[in-house]
Amino acid sequence: MADPNLAVLIFLLVLLTQVVAWIGKSVLQDVAAAAYGRVFLGSLDKEQRRLRKQVLEDKAELGRTSSQDQFAKWAKLRRKVDKGLADLEKTNAKLSAARSTFTSRFSTLIWLSTTGAQFALMWWYRAQPVFWLPEGWVPGPVGWFLRFPSAPRGG
Template identity: 65%
Template sequence: MINLALLIFLVVLFTQIVSWVGKTVLQEVAFAVYSRVFLSGTASKQRQLRKQVLAEKAELGWTSSQDEFAKWAKLRRKLDKGIADLEKINTTLTSSKTSFSVKFNSLLWILMTGSQLFLVWWYRKQPIFWLPQGWVPKPVAWILSFPSAPLGSVSSGAWGAVCKRVLQSVEEIVKAILEPTVVPNGPFPTAPFPAQSQSQPSAKIEPITLEHEKLD
């Protein structure tokens, strides 16, 4: 039998993977696979009708309603019938996709939220593992054993919360590592140099007068 701690971790991991990828993306991929297996005939007929309708529209545009009225009317009736059949197939496929979406979301809820709630409730009194005696204060030990596990042990609910928090921390670390560093464009800002009048008073340069001795 699979270990309970590992089972809860796998359920939480699956939930986080779905959150990372996105339910919409998973649903589109699942429906593409489902339509290829179970709706291949309907999808093929839809493609054929679409090509036929486009060809009939082009031919109808080339036919004059005045000079070739009989041919134009026949093409018009054929085109209307093709459009009606195409709309029926589109409605069928849309209805199938809606029904698949409801079932897929229900299945995801069972595998994610429902399974976690069931495991926490069913194994609420069973300890996942025991903590060393005196390792944590009594209030913390009570929180870790909530709701019904023996005091001093880690309950299924607390273990699931710890697994979820660890996986979220790993996600944040990976995003921080993979996030590109933005380098600002242009020159780096520098402090303005103070004007000469503000930094120190300008020295006044005076002319030097040389006195020559008189020669007798």
């Protein structure tokens, strides 16, 4: 006799797979990445915004300064802008690496919870029938093929 828990487990797994397919892996990934970014990368985001604002202010001041008349001030501002851009680039690289790592791990999690779980379920319950057909409903070779590789006869 088929296990009713197996049928519920199959139903829930198929439901999860269909919900993921309906919503879309990329949408789920974007939502999860945004939540992850707010929770775990908030300090890097703040640092990035602060550096971007500072670089823009310094560039505006550099544009207002004459390189010929106020060379010392202009050179100091130029070095400050260059340092700010380098720091901003480092912060952007850190954020990008963290988001890329999260994306690959989340994608793996989605695969494991849908496709990987289906494979595991099929392997674990490979000898247990999901439903039974009465003897004689399916001719010999077709019945053998349907129960292949290890289900009992009629299952």
